[in-house]
Amino acid sequence: MQLYDFKMAPNARRVRVFVAEKGLAIPSVEVDLGSRAQLNEDYRRINPMAEVPALVLDDGTIITESTAICRYLEEVYPDPPLCGRNPLERAQVMMWDRRVEQHGFAAVAEGFRNSSPFFKDRSVTGAADFAQIPELAERGKARFANFLALMEQRLGESEHVAGERYSIADITAMVTIDFARTIRAKIGEDQPNLQRWYAAVSGRPSAQV
Numbered sequence: 001m002q003l004y005d006f007k008m009a010p011n012a013r014r015v016r017v018f019v020a021e022k023g024l025a026i027p028s029v030e031v032d033l034g035s036r037a038q039l040n041e042d043y044r045r046i047n048p049m050a051e052v053p054a055l056v057l058d059d060g061t062i063i064t065e066s067t068a069i070c071r072y073l074e075e076v077y078p079d080p081p082l083c084g085r086n087p088l089e090r091a092q093v094m095m096w097d098r099r100v101e102q103h104g105f106a107a108v109a110e111g112f113r114n115s116s117p118f119f120k121d122r123s124v125t126g127a128a129d130f131a132q133i134p135e136l137a138e139r140g141k142a143r144f145a146n147f148l149a150l151m152e153q154r155l156g157e158s159e160h161v162a163g164e165r166y167s168i169a170d171i172t173a174m175v176t177i178d179f180a181r182t183i184r185a186k187i188g189e190d191q192p193n194l195q196r197w198y199a200a201v202s203g204r205p206s207a208q209v
């Protein structure tokens, strides 16, 4: 297997943390998003969406989308389970992972990509160019604050995001919180549940990748 990766890309980091939690070592190739290497023809033959990550299997099959890559790895390397151990846990993990993606990760991306000069005319990932919309940057920040409030409440009810066990939903949430540095947003001093959870998940060796 080979992973197409970029150190600073949060979606690629989701997969790297997952791989580390599984105790796997997958060789990787860096796609330099800083010089727009994802738009090169060679890379677009690997991922026509012009995004990282992408996983190439030994038979040449390509899987893209960070969640799909993780789900594949979960099936092939079930231990330790990171996507739930039975139908109900799997549903709860996927429910929370999706909530984090939609209300947390997407909010930060909206804020960052619509404000950073680097993303001028590149406010949406992929091959097509889209102009920035400053109002969306503001909306992204406000949505992220809502997301932190949701997480604070949730983590007052359970040890981890999707329940009592560490899962892919914790990985997506931790990566989201770290990604929020790009919009200068962070967990509040008045959010003790989030503080407790973040210290635990970011202290795991897998978080260092």
Ligand SMILES: N[C@@H](CCC(=O)N[C@@H](CS)C(=O)NCC(=O)O)C(=O)O
Binding pocket: 009, 010, 011, 012, 033, 038, 050, 051, 052, 053, 064, 065, 066, 067, 122, 124, 125, 126
């Ligand atoms: N839904 C995709 C999104 C992947 C994605 O947005 N990747 C970003 C890096 S985090 C990217 O490749 N951006 C390329 C660009 O900015 O043009 C996934 O989960 O893998």
